[in-house]
Amino acid sequence: MGFSTEMEIENDSANAISMELVPGYWYTFCITLVADSASPPSMGAIGDVYLMTESNWNRYTGSYADREWEDLEEVVNTMPVEWRDMFVWLPFRDVHAYESVSSEVFSVAIDSSGSMWSSVDWFESGDAKYYLVVDGWDNSRNTDRGAAGGTMQVEILVDVEERTTLPSFIAYILIAALPLACIIAPLIIHSRYMSAGLGDNEEELRHVPYLEDESDERDGTG
Structure with missing residues (x-):
């Protein structure tokens, strides 16, 4: 045309x-x-x-x-x-x-x-x-x-x-997206960090077998 x-x-x-x-x-x-x-x-x-x-x-x-x-x-x-x-x-x-x-x-x-x-x-x-x-x-x-x-x-x-x-409102959305991302991203990271810190960190108790050495055996038999 x-x-x-x-x-x-x-x-x-x-x-x-x-x-x-x-x-x-x-x-x-x-x-x-x-x-x-x-x-x-x-x-x-x-x-x-x-x-x-x-x-x-x-x-x-x-x-x-x-x-x-x-x-x-x-x-x-x-x-x-x-x-x-x-x-x-x-x-x-x-x-x-x-x-x-x-x-x-x-x-x-x-x-x-x-x-x-x-x-x-x-x-x-x-x-x-x-x-x-x-x-x-x-x-x-x-x-x-x-x-x-x-x-x-x-x-x-x-x-x-x-x-x-693209419609004109798309341009306004893209322009506003960057500053919003700079504000929201640190909040999300901080929230996840705090959630991880407040979680149950108790360690599972494990039974360790008692190992007797030779001196203990002699004391027990002497």
């Missing part, structure tokens, strides 16, 4: 596909970049691949629209770190960024759907939307590839597999 698609990345641009990733499935992405025959990239068919949430996608598109504003990066860098994340886009889980690649394969699984606000009518509920971005411009990250200098053709394959997961 899965799907495939193709896209074109022009010079100094990016493209993306949106998806709803749901819990209970394992998603494997295969991305291949090749040079366009009509307008091959001077820097080679090498780009950046990102998986990001919808909120980060909105920041990403805003960053692309404001890329000509050179002072924007300096303004963001002067902000406190705790505020900076409100304006800077990040890949999903801070790890799904694959930069300077011509092909890439990676997998991801979603642990939960929606958010803490999904039960409130004012907010949208349902499965969260994610974006697979193929980047061909010099974005705000210092580790990205930069503009390719031409057009790239991209092939994307997405394989979807159902995965077996």
Whole structure:
């Protein structure tokens, strides 16, 4: 189960596909970049691949629209770190960024759907939307590839597999089992030790035959 698609990345641009990733499935992405025959990239068919949430996608598109504003990066860098994340886009889980690649394969699984606000009518509920971005411009990250200098053709394959997961309460039981074992085990050992100490330790009386030596025999016969 899965799907495939193709896209074109022009010079100094990016493209993306949106998806709803749901819990209970394992998603494997295969991305291949090749040079366009009509307008091959001077820097080679090498780009950046990102998986990001919808909120980060909105920041990403805003960053692309404001890329000509050179002072924007300096303004963001002067902000406190705790505020900076409100304006800077990040890949999903801070790890799904694959930069300077011509092909890439990676997998991801979603642990939960929606958010803490999904039960409130004012907010949208349902499965969260994610974006697979193929980047061909010099974005705000210092580790990205930069503009390719031409057009790239991209092939994307997405394989979807159902995965077996344990109920969430099992995890809580396993987490609580270790400290409980550390408490209960010494009590059991102590109880058995005390039971063994209070048991009947009386030794069975044994009759030892009296052995007469030669001197006793002489005394008895003398």
